[in-house]
Structures are given as C-alpha cells and as structure tokens.
Amino acid sequence: MTDLFGDEPQSSRARRSSARLRQAKRRAQRRRNFISFVVMLVALALLVGGGWVLVRPLLDGNEQVSEEPTDYPGPGTGEVQVVIEEGASGGEMASVLLEADVVASRTAFINAFNANPDAAGIQPGTHVLAQQMRAEDAVAVMADGSTLSDTRITIPEQWRATQIYDRVAQRLDVDVSEVEEAADAVAADYLPDVAGGEMEGWLAASTYNVHPDDTATDVLEGMVDRTIELLDSMDVPAADRQDVLIKASIVEAEVIRDDERARVALVIENRLDNCSGDGRLGMDSTVAYGLGITLGEALTQERLREDTPYNTRLNPGLPPGPISSPSQGSIEAVLAPAAGDLCYFVSDLETGESLFAATLEEHNENRETINNRNSNDEG
Template sequence: MTDLFDHPREVADDTASEQSAETQRRSERRRRAKRRAQRRRNAISFAVMIIALALLVGGAWVLVRPLLTPDDGPTTVSDYPGPGHGEVQVVIEDGASGGQIAETLVDANVVATSGAFISAFNANPDSASIQPGTYALQEEMRAADAVRALLDPASRADMVITVPEGVEAADIYERIATQLQVDVDDVQEATDEVAADYLPEEADGNIEGWLQASTYNIHPDDTPRSILETMVDRTVATLDDLDVPHEQREEMLNIASIIEAEVVLPEDRGRVARVVENRLAGCSGDRTIGMDSTLAYGLGIPAGEITKAQWNDASLPYNTREVPGLPPTPINSPGRASLEAALDPPEGDWCYFITVNLDTGETRFAETIEEHNENKALYREWLEENR
C-alpha cells in the first residue's frame, strides 16, 4: 500500500530541527546585540569619566595657577641672559610680597617676566630678607642676579633714619638734617609748615609726640617736609590700629611719652602708667604727677641739673611737681609698647615710684608716702655705695 504522507514523522523531526537551529541563531544574534550595546555603554561611560576628569583638573588649574604665578605674568617663564646695562632706581615698598616686587621690577625693565623673578625668588633661601627701600639696579638683569642685588646693601640708593623710643623732636630734626645734608633751620621751617597744615587737629599745632619712633627709608627725592609727614602718618596709623579715639590721642601720647622717659625696665611700663592715672585722680592730694622728666624737658637740661628754685617755680608749665595735670605737650616720641600701657594700665593703688638701683633698673612702687620715703632711702644708700 502506498504511503500518501511521505513519512510524516521524519518530516516533523526535520522541521523541528530547523526551528531549533533558527531559535539558536536568534538567541546568538540577541546575545551579540547585547554585547555590542554593553560595549557602547561602557565606551560612553568611559568617555564621560574622562571628560569629567578633564574638567576637574582644568578647574583646579584655574584656581591654583594664580597662586603659582602672577595673574598678569606670561604663561612661559622667560629671562634676560644678563648681565644688564645702565641704571634704574626702583622702590620696594614696605611689606611687598615676592609677586609685588616682581611686578615692580618688570615695570622698570629690570627683569623680563614676573615668572622668572618669582622662580629665582623662591629658589633663594635669603629672599625673605629683602628690605623695603630704594635700589639702584640695572635694566635687563638675569632674575637670579636681581634677587642677589636686592639682598646686597651696596645696591641701596636710599638712606635710613632711625627714631628710637623716647627721642625728642629736636633730636629728630638733627637726624633729618644730617641725612639730607641740609641746615637744621630748613628742617625747623618744614616742621612749622607741617604743624600748621598737616598735623591732626587734636595735636593743636604741637608736633612733639607725633613723630613715630621707628625706622624710615629716605628716598632720593624726599624733603624734610615729606619725611616729617611720613612720621606723622605712621603715628596716626598706630593710633588707628589701637582704636584710640581722636579726642584722647594727645592725652595718650602725652602719658606714653612720660612712661617712655621714666621707665627703665620694660615690665614696669604698666605700673608707671597706673601711677600717672592715680596721681591725676588725686592720690597724692593735689593732682600733680610730680615727674622729673617733664621739667627737664621744659628746661632743656638733664634732671640732675634742675635747681631747687626751679623745682619750686609754679610758673614753669612743665613743672609737674607744682602744676597739676599733664604737661602742655608730650615730651618725646613714645613707642607702641608705652602707648599700649597708657591705654590699658593694670589695676593697682600705687601713687609713687622710684628707681633704687641705677645699674639694674630696679624700681620700687608704693601706695603711701611713708613707703615711698623708705624707697627713697634705699636709693640714697645705693648712691652712697656707688659714688
């Protein structure tokens, strides 16, 4: 009998095999597609990460770069080969940083770039010792040579005036005249001008005490007036820094100048300030502060040369044994430490003091006149033993 269906079981098996193979092929295609998609995602993630890192590094460089080189410096550090030529004067301001010095030198064509100077500045361990002042340098110097020149005192084109604490104005005039090689009368004339139109109103035209004890660089174009104005400016800056009210400034300079004249040991500044305050308040009964230094200043002689008649002369305005209150003006240029003592003396009932040993500076403070007389006896004993 003929098989009309041509072995249907075998046909079915073949069909199933073909379907299975097709399924496998589709599965493989799907797996390959997934792998390609995963690779694409990985590539995209990696690219995003690289871009983010680049942005992070770029942002950090933008923040850090100004710290490494001046804002206006060139991106490439270049330097003159040296040795330089000609002469140019540059002024290094007080407190100038390495970057600020670099800008000054670039402007004067001393060095080629700020970057070159800063590199040389950082490489020299002594560069922090560069002092403010006027320097005679050459144009087109090698940056390292410029740093060394700024460290060499021979390069200084200016002079220095030092005003120690406790120096009187008349001595300052002599120092200015000597440095500028002018007559002291020229300085006095400049003083009169400054007193008339430059001093703060609270000084009432009296310049004593307003010439800050400090060290000053004198530039080639300075005059007696410009130097005096600088000294006054520095005093005002100190008073501003200490928050001294304008109406108290003359009084504080006055008290500080007395402290400066009377104190031997720095640790006694505060107690001397308290004695002045207590005597002004009447601890001695008559509000006289009784300071030898004030009358010596008024007479223009050492305290040891004051006569008994002068001590008893109440017509002498600086005779604080006879005239109550502070003297008419400060008696010297006080330093900051004495100003700080005058502004904030320690608590205490001291009304008298005396230095009992001129070699060591030992000073005794007393609350009563009886104690003070005992201390005076100690001073007389010291004098007897050391004549």
C-alpha cells in the same frame, strides 16, 4: 524528505535569535561603558584644570615655576629706579622689575628669588638697577643692599622733636632751619586737630626709608602717618589721642625697665585721680622738658621751683603736650595700666629698679632704701 530537511525547527530559530539579542545587548553595554569612561576623563580634566587656575595665584612667588623661563643673558645696560614696597612678595617684586625691563620675565625672577637664600632680606625702598639683567644677578645685588639708594633714618624712642629735626637735616643734607620750616607747615596743615599744632609726640619712633626725591615735609608727614596708623591699630579714639601720647611720653621717660611700664602708667592715672591729695603728677621728666634740659642733668631745687607749663610738681593735671616720641610699649601701658592703688615710685639709677608705694610714708622709706644702698656701694 520534506519532513526531515524542510523548515528549521522552531526551537533552533529561537535559540539563534536569543543569542543575537544577547550579543546586541553586550555591544550596547560596551558602548555605554566607553561613553561613560570618556565623560569621566573629560570631567576629571576639567576639575584638575580649574583647580590649577585657582591654586596657581596662591603659589606665585613661592614655588619653582615649571615652564621654561625667559631670561636676559646680562649683564645689563643703563640705569633705572624701581620702588619695592614694604612687605612685597617675590612675585610682586617680579612684576615691578618686569615692567621696568630689569628682567625678561616674572618666571626667571621668581625662580632666581626662590633659589637664593638671601632673597628674603631684600629691603623695601628705591633700588637702582641696570635694565635687561640676568634674573639671578638682579636678585643677588638687591639682596646684598648695594642697589638701595634710599636714605634710612632711625628715630629712637624718647627723642624730642628738636633731636628728630637735627637727624632729618643730617640725613637729607639740608640745614636744620629747612626742616623746622617744614615742621611748622606740617603742624599747621597736616597734624590732627587734637595735637593743637604741636609736633612733639607725633613723630613716631621707627626706621624710615627716604626716597631720593623726598623732602623734609615728606619725611615728617610719614612720621605723623605712622603714629596715626599705630593709634588706629589700637583703636584709640581721636579725641583721646593727645592725652594718650602725653602719658605715654612720660612713661617712656620715667621707666628704666620694660616690665615697669604698666605700673608707672598706673601711678599717672592714680595721681590724676588725686591719690596724692594735690592732683599733681610730680614727674621730673616733665620739669626737665619745660626747662629744655635732659633728664640726666641735675635738677636743683632752684630748677624744680621754676614755674613752666610742664612743671608737674607745681601744676596739677597733665602738661600741655607730650615730652618726646613714645614707644608702642609705653602706649600699650597707658591703654592697659596695672591695677592697684600705687601712687608713688622712685627709681634706682644704679640698678634700673623702681620701688613703688601706695602711701607717702612708704615712698619715703623707699627713697631712704635706695639712698642707703647707693651710699654703701660708694663706700
């Protein structure tokens, strides 16, 4: 009996021990797999959360914000002025309006901004709005322009300083003498030294938003700033800026068709290099400016012989200053004139075409061609 049922055989005990060992290993492996899975989930959550923190500022103002917006019921009370800067995004506008308590949250304004197809037309400047408005209403009234309290002043290319002063006085509802006094102060204290204290040519042709509390001095300084910004963007050296504006103002006055600017700029350079033999520009636009008349007025022989500093038919070289506010296109033409030996041009006022020539003989033939063409048209 002892031999049959006593101690368990060695092989049976070994098998059970091996089975328990395998089970223990499987349990340990499952624990390791579970821990690895939890670590992976945590890492993924951290990655997604960190990515959202980085991406969300880039989307601000251009996406539908997901959280529940806080909004005022409207219609709003009182009145407040807010200033929207040039190029402001929807998110930036939202911050300005939230600070002024026009809207209850940035979220509400951004969602309303994105939902209104006219919102992109909101103009920079000073807007007068009620406080505690519904965001949708704030976007709508800003987009239709009814809240904009700024005065808009548009200065066309080729306008002279005297014309600009008249326009500023009209828009600010002040006497022109007040604008002229402001111009004297700006010329003395604000203009770059290279301008020689003369405002002509430094009042950039553009459209300006004038805030309700702006003075004539503020407006004129803004025009000078815009000219400087334009010249800075074109990398024009400070010492060359007056000459560039003089040449560009002549191009502006003489050109009828935009595609001829670079060739007129070339003629100016070649005339200054003495291609005509006398170093004179011979530009009627400068003569007219020196006489205080428009280029459209008749330049009689008597007027052409009148010796002013701007009479480039009599005096070699550039005139002492610009003759108007040039456009960006004319400045670009001066900085990159056409290539060649062109020395003369004559314009057909009927067609707007200019005929260019390298020699005086060719120039006279061009003048005859235009005269005959116009005579035949009249006949």
